[in-house]
Amino acid sequence: MAGPAIRRCFAGLSRNTFLLSFASMFADISTEMLYPVLPVFLTQTLKASGSIVGLVDGFAQATQNIVQGFSGALSDKLQRRKPIALAGFLLAACAKPLMGLSATWQGVFGARLLDRLGTGTRSAPRDALIASSVEEKDRGRVMSYNSCFRLFRAERYSSVVREGYITR
Numbered sequence: 001m002a003g004p005a006i007r008r009c010f011a012g013l014s015r016n017t018f019l020l021s022f023a024s025m026f027a028d029i030s031t032e033m034l035y036p037v038l039p040v041f042l043t044q045t046l047k048a049s050g051s052i053v054g055l056v057d058g059f060a061q062a063t064q065n066i067v068q069g070f071s072g073a074l075s076d077k078l079q080r081r082k083p084i085a086l087a088g089f090l091l092a093a094c095a096k097p098l099m100g101l102s103a104t105w106q107g108v109f110g111a112r113l114l115d116r117l118g119t120g121t122r123s124a125p126r127d128a129l130i131a132s133s134v135e136e137k138d139r140g141r142v143m144s145y146n147s148c149f150r151l152f153r154a155e156r157y158s159s160v161v162r163e164g165y166i167t168r
Helices: 002-009 015-034 038-045 050-078 081-101 105-132 136-163
Strands: none
Touching: 015 081, 015 105, 038 050, 038 081, 038 105, 050 081, 050 105, 081 105, 105 136
């Protein structure tokens, strides 16, 4: 009974939708595991001030927002979405270990900028890849599925870290 209902729910969703959603899920999980402890790492281990924590996070978020617009325009102009999205995933994946290896707040700042540069680079091309991999009549549902999946995983794993299950 549940089989046909599940198939009907996911009808029209392409393999690309699932693969890109899972890749994003793992990228988001790594982000959600790292960022709750980043302020503590900066202030307690690296002895940075609260202002430095705000500076690092503010510049990182601004970088992501600015780059996201440029990467979307570039992927539209070149019609080469996959390499741009892959480059973004790669940059973000390489940047996360660099934060933990940093001995100064400036190193964390650079690694965090690199991470958000990667995240901003991958977002628009990833969404375009997902949208172009399904029929036009299914695009709204596919994008809703991807957004819902992203929100669920972000909330789920941030609550796991917040409760201390991963950090214990």
